[in-house]
Amino acid sequence: QVQLVQSGAEVKKPGASVKVSCKASGYTFTSYGISWVRQAPGQGLEWMGWISAYNGNTNYAQKLQGRVTMTTDTSTSTAYMELRSLRSDDTAVYYCARDFGYCSGGSCYTNHWYFDLWGRGTLVTVSS
Amino acid sequence: QSALTQPASVSGSPGQSITISCTGTSSDVGGYNYVSWYQQHPGKAPKLMIYDVSNRPSGVSNRFSGSKSGNTASLTISGLQAEDEADYYCSSYTSSSTSVVFGGGTKLTVL
Numbered sequence: 041q042v043q044l045v046q047s048g049a050e051v052k053k054p055g056a057s058v059k060v061s062c063k064a065s066g067y068t069f070t071s072y073g074i075s076w077v078r079q080a081p082g083q084g085l086e087w088m089g090w091i092s093a094y095n096g097n098t099n100y101a102q103k104l105q106g107r108v109t110m111t112t113d114t115s116t117s118t119a120y121m122e123l124r125s126l127r128s129d130d131t132a133v134y135y136c137a138r139d140f141g142y143c144s145g146g147s148c149y150t151n152h153w154y155f156d157l158w159g160r161g162t163l164v165t166v167s168s
Numbered sequence: 169q170s171a172l173t174q175p176a177s178v179s180g181s182p183g184q185s186i187t188i189s190c191t192g193t194s195s196d197v198g199g200y201n202y203v204s205w206y207q208q209h210p211g212k213a214p215k216l217m218i219y220d221v222s223n224r225p226s227g228v229s230n231r232f233s234g235s236k237s238g239n240t241a242s243l244t245i246s247g248l249q250a251e252d253e254a255d256y257y258c259s260s261y262t263s264s265s266t267s268v269v270f271g272g273g274t275k276l277t278v279l
Contacts, residue, residue, distance in 0.1 A: 075268070077214075085206070085214065085257050087268040102265050135213055142225070153202045153261045153268055156225060158213035 042066035044074075044136050044159035051165045052126050059122040060162045062136030069117035070094045072139040073152045076110065076121045078132040079161075086132075090152050091119060126166045133161040171269035172197065172258055179277040185246040188274045190258030191239055196269055198239035202261035205234060205243045208273075209254045217256075218243060245276070253278040 089100035091110040137155035206214035218234035
């Protein structure tokens with residue numbers, strides 16, 4: 041079964057760090073990148089960044105540069121997102137999402153501006 | 169404030185058609201065809217409904233269609249059904265930061 045399984049909910053104090061995991065199964069992990077998208081309570085979606093599971097290249101949202109690190113462990117097909125110096129406005133559901141893959145004209149491609157497989161989300165609550 | 173502008177809410181009756189707009193700039197929606205739409209039911213992860221402005225992923229109903237004119241993209245849902253009631257988000261590649269930007273979301277109510 042093709043899926044992304046995320047780690048459980050976290051409660052952190054302001055200034056702490058959190059590391060969320062996203063374990064992939066049912067597909068070749070290194071053939072797709074993983075993006076992280078968060079959603080504050082009652083709010084919209086915010087793209088946080090992307091990591092290539094093939095070579096570890098990353099692209100982070102400017103707003104989070106310096107506070108976020110995305111990594112992968114190809115031996116366990118797991119992606120990680122670490123966010124440091126947590127603030128109350130980091131309280132959100134954090135989703136991992138896989139690059140969109142499609143086939144056309146006999147060839148197959150991926151596009152990391154779209155996401156076709158999502159984890160169920162991890163609630164991170166930042167509160168003193 | 170989101171980078172892309174969507175109406176907060178739209179509504180329609182079963183069987184009708186509705187259109188949701190998504191307005192950006194020449195650095196995102198207007199400059200590239202990397203526009204997508206996601207459907208999100210309460211408590212669930214988003215689902216990709218449209219990519220490359222107007223293409224549907226496999227398995228998405230042909231009642232969903234997308235288009236773009238200038239800096240504004242649109243999602244049209246025809247033959248509204250109760251299960252279409254959800255939040256809808258547009259998204260686009262943006263060259264200003266080589267990243268993805270989302271709209272603020274539109275809540276669709278099926279009356």
